[in-house]
Amino acid sequence: MPELPEVETIRRHLAPRLEDRRIDALAVHDPRWCLPLVPAALSDACAGRRIERLERRGKYLVTGLEGDVFLLMHLRMTGTLLYDAAPDASYRRVTFGLDDGHELAFCDPRRFGTGELCLGPEALEAFLAVRLGIEPLGGALTGSTLRALARGRRGPIKAFLLDQRHVAGVGNIYADEALHRAGVHPLRPAGSLRPGQYAALAQAVTAALLAGLDAGGATIDDFRHPDGVAGGFQHEFLVHRRAGEPCVTCQTTIVKFVVGGRGTYACECCQPRPRAWGGRPRGA
Numbered sequence: 001m002p003e004l005p006e007v008e009t010i011r012r013h014l015a016p017r018l019e020d021r022r023i024d025a026l027a028v029h030d031p032r033w034c035l036p037l038v039p040a041a042l043s044d045a046c047a048g049r050r051i052e053r054l055e056r057r058g059k060y061l062v063t064g065l066e067g068d069v070f071l072l073m074h075l076r077m078t079g080t081l082l083y084d085a086a087p088d089a090s091y092r093r094v095t096f097g098l099d100d101g102h103e104l105a106f107c108d109p110r111r112f113g114t115g116e117l118c119l120g121p122e123a124l125e126a127f128l129a130v131r132l133g134i135e136p137l138g139g140a141l142t143g144s145t146l147r148a149l150a151r152g153r154r155g156p157i158k159a160f161l162l163d164q165r166h167v168a169g170v171g172n173i174y175a176d177e178a179l180h181r182a183g184v185h186p187l188r189p190a191g192s193l194r195p196g197q198y199a200a201l202a203q204a205v206t207a208a209l210l211a212g213l214d215a216g217g218a219t220i221d222d223f224r225h226p227d228g229v230a231g232g233f234q235h236e237f238l239v240h241r242r243a244g245e246p247c248v249t250c251q252t253t254i255v256k257f258v259v260g261g262r263g264t265y266a267c268e269c270c271q272p273r274p275r276a277w278g279g280r281p282r283g284a
């Protein structure tokens with residue numbers, strides 16, 4: 001699933017190609033993409049408008065159109081945006097025709113991706129406010145903000161990180177990588193870290209996301225850059241998807257277990273398992 005670095009990689013690639021272009025036509029081939037809006041309502045609201053800005057909030061791509069119309073796209077599990085894709089590109093759900101003759105396609109084999117419309121900046125902020133917490137690359141993610149958000153929470157720290165209402169944009173890959181960098185076990189109750197560990201984790205989340213961004217994102221399923229090129233961060237994973245391999249720091253074998261229904265990877269030497277949980281990793 002594309003996370004913040006993958007979505008930001010797409011945004012950086014597309015922004016210079018889309019900004020100041022006009023959407024001549026927007027064809028929604030799969031009505032499920034924009035539910036509860038019907039495709040014609042979405043097309044009518046966007047077609048003929050100039051794209052002023054392509055921004056990102058959490059894992060949402062926010063297309064700011066003239067007249068304060070905002071089209072929000074979420075890639076979910078397998079969505080990809082391709083610039084000038086082959087006409088027969090598979091799993092095409094939406095096609096944008098631009099006024100310079102170029103084309104943008106939203107392709108998505110599993111069809112969980114979405115397009116939503118917000119009319120006016122207040123509607124946009126209200127939409128995002130209930131869905132997204134701290135934007136981790138905006139400088140607001142610190143040990144003390146993380147500690148305040150986690151206070152009193154007994155659920156696992158990994159599940160806490162995956163909740164977009166706490167830290168926006170972190171998913172399964174970057175949660176595993178950040179917890180490893182911070183030396184925090186994924187099953188530690190979120191509210192139980194020491195102050196220094198919240199600070200380390202805040203730094204580790206930022207560092208893991210920036211490393212992912214530097215590598216052009218991770219391609220483990222369908223994620224592609226808009227020109228079809230794969231990201232390379234999957235070759236730099238410290239723990240994610242490395243079960244049975246040695247930890248790069250201490251050589252201990254990395255283990256896999258399940259936290260909140262998600263496959264989770266850790267080095268239990270660098271990331272000591274909380275005592276209350278004890279025993280062997282579950283689901284290993």
Ligand SMILES: [Zn+2]
Nearest residue numbers: 247250267270
């Ligand atoms: Zn280790």
